[in-house]
Amino acid sequence: MITRMSELFLRTLRDDPADAEVPSHKLLIRAGYIRPIAPGLYSWLPLGLRVLRRIEQVVREEMVAIGGQEILFPALLPRGPYETTGRWTEYGENLFRLQDRRGNDYLLGPTHEELFTLTVKGEYSSYKDFPLILFQIQTKYRDEARPRAGILRGREFIMKDSYSFDIDDGGLKNAYHAHREAYQKIFGRLDVRYVIVSAVSGAMGGSASEEFLAESEVGEDTFVRCLESGYAANVEAVVTAEPEALPTDGLPEAVVHHTGDTPTIATLVDWANGAGLGWEVTAADTLKNVLLKVRQPGDEDWELLAVGVPGDREVDEKRLGAALEPADYALLGEEDFARYPFLVKGYIGPKALQQNGVRYLVDPRISPGTAWITGADIPGKHVVGLVAGRDFTPDGTIEAADVRDGDPSPDGAGPLVSARGIEIGHIFQLGRKYTDAFTADVLGEDGKPVRLTMGSYGVGVSRLVAVIAEQHHDELGLRWPAAVAPFDVHLVIANKDAQARSGALELAADLDRLGLDLLLDDRQASPGVKFKDAELLGVPWIVVVGRGWANGVVELRNRFSGETREVPVDEAATTIAAALG
Ligand code: ATP
Numbered sequence: 001m002i003t004r005m006s007e008l009f010l011r012t013l014r015d016d017p018a019d020a021e022v023p024s025h026k027l028l029i030r031a032g033y034i035r036p037i038a039p040g041l042y043s044w045l046p047l048g049l050r051v052l053r054r055i056e057q058v059v060r061e062e063m064v065a066i067g068g069q070e071i072l073f074p075a076l077l078p079r080g081p082y083e084t085t086g087r088w089t090e091y092g093e094n095l096f097r098l099q100d101r102r103g104n105d106y107l108l109g110p111t112h113e114e115l116f117t118l119t120v121k122g123e124y125s126s127y128k129d130f131p132l133i134l135f136q137i138q139t140k141y142r143d144e145a146r147p148r149a150g151i152l153r154g155r156e157f158i159m160k161d162s163y164s165f166d167i168d169d170g171g172l173k174n175a176y177h178a179h180r181e182a183y184q185k186i187f188g189r190l191d192v193r194y195v196i197v198s199a200v201s202g203a204m205g206g207s208a209s210e211e212f213l214a215e216s217e218v219g220e221d222t223f224v225r226c227l228e229s230g231y232a233a234n235v236e237a238v239v240t241a242e243p244e245a246l247p248t249d250g251l252p253e254a255v256v257h258h259t260g261d262t263p264t265i266a267t268l269v270d271w272a273n274g275a276g277l278g279w280e281v282t283a284a285d286t287l288k289n290v291l292l293k294v295r296q297p298g299d300e301d302w303e304l305l306a307v308g309v310p311g312d313r314e315v316d317e318k319r320l321g322a323a324l325e326p327a328d329y330a331l332l333g334e335e336d337f338a339r340y341p342f343l344v345k346g347y348i349g350p351k352a353l354q355q356n357g358v359r360y361l362v363d364p365r366i367s368p369g370t371a372w373i374t375g376a377d378i379p380g381k382h383v384v385g386l387v388a389g390r391d392f393t394p395d396g397t398i399e400a401a402d403v404r405d406g407d408p409s410p411d412g413a414g415p416l417v418s419a420r421g422i423e424i425g426h427i428f429q430l431g432r433k434y435t436d437a438f439t440a441d442v443l444g445e446d447g448k449p450v451r452l453t454m455g456s457y458g459v460g461v462s463r464l465v466a467v468i469a470e471q472h473h474d475e476l477g478l479r480w481p482a483a484v485a486p487f488d489v490h491l492v493i494a495n496k497d498a499q500a501r502s503g504a505l506e507l508a509a510d511l512d513r514l515g516l517d518l519l520l521d522d523r524q525a526s527p528g529v530k531f532k533d534a535e536l537l538g539v540p541w542i543v544v545v546g547r548g549w550a551n552g553v554v555e556l557r558n559r560f561s562g563e564t565r566e567v568p569v570d571e572a573a574t575t576i577a578a579a580l581g
């Protein structure tokens with residue numbers, strides 16, 4: 001196909017849009033791929049739509065290759081099924097809710113587990129019908145708190161969502177691994193640099209859910225990796241190695257000291273180093289106790305919870321939240337402290353917590369036999385040499401302390417380093433959460449009902465357009481990998497000579513005959529303008545019919561690799577076709 005730029009619905013912009021922060025957003029707008037409509041809502045113009053469709057097609061092919069069958073649900077959905085699973089409420093403000101003319105409640109689907117479960121339940125009734133993988137490539141709606149970075153986080157976006165249905169855990173594992181491999185193929189074909197991170201903590205069985213994160217500085221997700229072993233995980237999923245228990249025999253008794261006005265770790269460390277304890281004290285020798293209140297879902301009342309971490313570490317709210325899930329939590333406020341006089345702010349120690357029945361969870365580094373400097377529950381007093389397992393026994397451990405560059409990797413292979421990423425895919429062994437909600441049973445081999453088990457798997461199709469742009473661009477513009485580029489070749493006519501012009505049209509016809517998708521810049525614009533646009537649009541092969549025409553050569557530029565060479569006109573078409581494979 002030949003698309004003439006003189007007729008293409010495209011206007012490139014010279015300047016970056018004022019509200020765009022990340023490179024992909026700026027470039028996709030400047031190059032005329034997308035246009036903003038409202039916060040988190042974008043229209044797809046011809047070039048953008050081409051890239052989107054190509055990504056969709058790669059995703060579709062790999063889903064079909066693992067036996068997925070494509071279907072399509074409405075985006076506008078009735079409240080009922082989401083009421084059954086509790087998500088009508090649980091989704092909170094992220095859900096777009098609306099009513100029809102009769103006052104019935106509807107929603108715009110944020111994801112479709114309910115509908116797939118109900119549909120499979122409605123159609124299938126025997127174990128013989130499984131395994132089953134269904135998928136759709138469909139528009140989703142989420143009223144994101146912070147729509148951001150153009151199509152990276154939209155309020156309307158396109159997702160490939162698939163769902164596996166099996167009669168046993170073995171089947172679910174197979175479907176999960178098939179998806180994992182399909183995703184590796186998809187992101188490989190799309191030239192995306194990514195890591196796979198376990199999404200939930202080890203406690204839930206590390207492999208039950210994994211995220212695919214595209215490496216990118218503008219990503220909202222932080223992950224850590226070990227360069228030696230390739231281990232990668234979300235900070236929420238990092239498990240701290242618990243030191244072996246140390247013997248307590250012979251350790252000195254704990255001693256309470258007047259420490260003066262020392263409510264912070266820094267002031268406490270200063271005091272300790274001036275007190276002649278006989279060793280150099282650092283914040284890591286102190287034990288900091290953070291007070292929270294926690295509420296289980298469905299409960300009215302809050303429960304007090306104390307979290308103990310080494311004083312050189314902060315409590316990481318993401319890790320804390322993940323560790324406490326599904327419970328709600330809040331840091332203790334002034335009025336809460338006032339209600340519990342035994343909590344002496346700045347001087348809280350394990351003793352008062354345990355005497356007053358406060359649940360006390362500690363970082364795994366606070367292991368049996370380790371000695372700490374911590375609060376003595378009296379203003380201006382701390383205790384030195386308080387030994388875990390001897391002087392206090394926590395109710396358990398919690399992964400709430402921050403993870404730092406240089407911390408040991410859980411696999412023992414080396415240090416962790418942190419990086420940022422953008423979530424492009426998520427695979428999740430859901431189990432029976434939804435099939436329980438809808439009693440989705442089929443008849444088993446023995447004639448008894450079997451409850452189906454499910455997996456759900458998402459790919460951010462529209463987000464990938466921005467992710468690929470983010471990973472492949474330079475200061476001049478976009479640089480699409482061949483697999484997703486809007487065209488195979490961008491042919492620039494940069495010569496006013498009538499013969500050169502008609503020669504260029506012939507070359508275009510040749511390329512077209514070879515099956516290449518061609519963008520032909522036949523506009524009456526200066527060569528400079530045309531080159532700038534070609535660089536901005538990012539089609540991987542740029543062919544220039546320019547001054548060299550008189551000598552029988554055209555210029556071949558590869559926007560992806562940066563390489564430029566001249567080839568004889570009569571070899572141009574075959575050279576390009578060969579390079580494109
Ligand atoms: P995020 O943490 O980025 O909000 P999520 O955990 O909410 O993602 P899922 O519900 O697992 O995402 O959705 C599957 C995929 O859909 C994600 O991996 C992501 O690529 C994509 N996605 C999710 N929300 C958006 C959005 N607002 N805009 C564009 N793509 C999105």
Ligand code: MG
């Ligand atoms: Mg989200």
